[in-house]
Amino acid sequence: MVSFFTYLINGLSLGSIYAIIAIGYTMVYGIAKMLNFAHGDVIMVGAFMAYTFISSMGLPVPVGILGAIVVCTVLGIVIEKIAYRPLRKAASPLAVLITAIGVSYFLQNSALLIFGSDPKMFTSVVPFQSVPIGPFLIPGTTIVSIAVSIILVTALQTFIYKTKPGQAMLACSQDRDAASLMGISVNGTITLTFAIGSAMAAIAGVLLCSAYPSLSPTTGAMPGIKAFVAAVFGGIGSIPGAMIGGLVLGVIEILSRAYISSQLSDAIVFSVLIIVLLVKPTGLFGKVIQEKV
Numbered sequence: 001m002v003s004f005f006t007y008l009i010n011g012l013s014l015g016s017i018y019a020i021i022a023i024g025y026t027m028v029y030g031i032a033k034m035l036n037f038a039h040g041d042v043i044m045v046g047a048f049m050a051y052t053f054i055s056s057m058g059l060p061v062p063v064g065i066l067g068a069i070v071v072c073t074v075l076g077i078v079i080e081k082i083a084y085r086p087l088r089k090a091a092s093p094l095a096v097l098i099t100a101i102g103v104s105y106f107l108q109n110s111a112l113l114i115f116g117s118d119p120k121m122f123t124s125v126v127p128f129q130s131v132p133i134g135p136f137l138i139p140g141t142t143i144v145s146i147a148v149s150i151i152l153v154t155a156l157q158t159f160i161y162k163t164k165p166g167q168a169m170l171a172c173s174q175d176r177d178a179a180s181l182m183g184i185s186v187n188g189t190i191t192l193t194f195a196i197g198s199a200m201a202a203i204a205g206v207l208l209c210s211a212y213p214s215l216s217p218t219t220g221a222m223p224g225i226k227a228f229v230a231a232v233f234g235g236i237g238s239i240p241g242a243m244i245g246g247l248v249l250g251v252i253e254i255l256s257r258a259y260i261s262s263q264l265s266d267a268i269v270f271s272v273l274i275i276v277l278l279v280k281p282t283g284l285f286g287k288v289i290q291e292k293v
Helices: 002-032 039-056 061-088 095-113 142-163 164-174 176-181 186-213 221-234 239-259 267-279
Strands: 129-135 136-139
Touching: 002 039, 002 136, 002 142, 002 164, 002 186, 002 221, 002 239, 039 061, 039 095, 039 186, 039 221, 061 095, 061 186, 129 142, 136 142, 142 164, 142 186, 142 239, 164 176, 164 186, 176 186, 186 221, 221 239, 221 267, 239 267
Parallel strands: none
Antiparallel strands: 129 136
């Protein structure tokens, strides 16, 4: 029983990181109707920036994390303006997909040239190692990851439904042309969406490398794919769905490693996604959109 609870907590910790990453995917898709497959590599950039600011330059941890967030926010804006905005009205959606893959490889190879291929040991930013709760010893990274994910989702939901920029995001997600006619800056709204998603990717990168301290140019690749799976699992376009999808995915992955096979855990995760989509193609919280002809 104790071991199961430990695995469950570890799954929720990993799932909360997936959830933060998945929110970036689901926001961009919900508003810009495009899949930013370079999002996982923004996670890697955020982790490397935090590593550089904290370990190499010796800055305080809060300053280093803030610096990583600022760098990733600017990077997200630049990627949207240079790589995606010119293709927003492209005839084929494959153009955006291929561009996203190109941006992903560009970021990976840039990190390879700057930081080298040898993995770096990332020092955890969590100031405490563990907290005893009854008979259990909960790792500090687990507590911080879960708490941060809840805070971010709550703040983001409040921002979207209680502020004018958030209302503009909702309007653009419904109909960009109509939103433009109502005086909403569609380009500015989409840029803001990329900025928020990239800032959250930086936070996810710091949390991910605090829990799993090896950092390399490919660090964000697999977590990015799994977070995309979590977004689809929960219903892409839904922020609560991304949160729930990430948590469920993390628990499934950890329990699969513990009780079935560590080598088959990824296959099990993707198999569960296929089953869910066969039963409910829109995901757990997705909605069927009626297309007007």
